[in-house]
Amino acid sequence: MNILERFSLRGKVIVVTGGTGILGKAFVKALAEAGAKVCIIGRSQEKADERVRLVQTLGGEAIAVVGDVMNEESMRNAKHQILAHWGTIDGLVNAAGGNIPGATIAPDQDVFDNKIGDTIKAIELNLYGTIIPTLIFGEVMAKKGVGSIINISSLAASRPITRVLGYTVAKHGVDGFTKWMAAELALRYSDKIRVNAIAPGVFLTEQNRTLLTNADGTYTDRAQKFVQGTPFSRLGDPSELEGTLVYLLSGASAFVTGETIFVDGGFNNWCGV
Template identity: 40%
Template sequence: MKVDFKVTGKTAVITGAGGIICGEMAKEMAAKGMQVALLDLFEDKAQAVADEINEKGGTAIACATDVLKRESLEAAKKFVLDHFESIDVLINGAGGNKKGATTSCEQDFFHIAIEDLRWVFDLNVMGAVLTTQVFGEVFAEKKAGNVINIASMASMIPLTNTIAYSGAKAAVANFTQWMAVHFNQNYGQEIRVNAIAPGFLLTQQNQFLMQKEDGAPTERGQKVLDKTPMGRYGDPIEMAGPVIWLCSEAASFVNGAVIPIDGGFSAYWGV
């Protein structure tokens, strides 16, 4: 067996592809020769990424998709298969947090709205489960495939304030391991399910927690930087390399893993 990092010719479906992190992944995957189908609730955002990829000589399509509606996912699957005939990789990238589902000096735990908690759990957990149900059937039928979930540092230890996000991402990590076993035991040994666990990146969804309006770190942001041995936030592009590795045959025996990409955050306890 040769170590093969090539991904040329593989087809990937990416949910949440209009976002910064998954958009950067998609661009890098296309640059390495993969065909990418970009699924997002906001089609204009996914289409903008697809246009950039296609203008640079890559191959990308975009599709408006609600990961919490099976009929929307089924329509997206048909759209992708009509264009690309087969699917090799599914990246469950749709997810995120919201301010209403976090505790703060303005909002205590006892008054967080259940609707806000449910929104975070549904998007991160049920979105990944439902999308894997729909697209995973393709892998089950051909007895080969590759699912990559987006976990978090919060999957490993709950982060203060983010009650819903921490619980949801812990569930994503657990689902990753469960699904890896389920696919192998029932549909063949050539299906792999893994997750990456990004450390702290500045995104639209968490910037209010990490950075003041003038760009200086909040108290929480400074704590994160102090506990990250590399002393900085991650860049979305730094998530792409490990994902491309997981897409390749170089990771052919990596299954059920949740891989930290965190600048050493999970290795350091502050002492």
């Protein structure tokens, strides 16, 4: 098999939770272009159907499944639908997540003004919303001994980022879960089932738009600090995650597991001087 063939996902069935989101759209597009059959899971039928049409315009095959990553029964129902349609699952992208407005501390608030309930919800969404699908869809891959699972980490798991306590705690958990699951699946099942994570830099999405842009569309002071702390001196574009995603799902990364790959324009490795 030549190197180009190793990067191909042709015929592979890949599940994308949060496939209706901004980053999810980039992931779905990349998977279709790499030849995968894509299952888009989201809470909106309309948005999921829109993603299916995107895949079809690219000449690919996709199905939409409405589901809630926080609900075990919902994810089991999704698994049954996928298996009934395609008969197997070869990969999982845990793209569901994001921050919750009530879990973000405003500039004029004290740390202890933090809404504890919303902070817990942010932790649950990002951490449990990764663990639950992994345990349900991952079982299919484990039993056949082949598959790749991609979790979404964050800069917040390696560098303290102010104001987002729940999100920060959750992403630390995602990193730990990625390492733990990678070791367990390899030791118990096969050296052909892998678990890795992508840690995006700062990308402008619907979840962080109010933090990063003013009403007139200009960058907030917070966004300017991110740009100044990035050697590339800009925010990222979701399309810049696509290559790393395909690499980690494909045979090109056959000996890579338990890793978190940063796609951040150099933010994480720069001290600022």
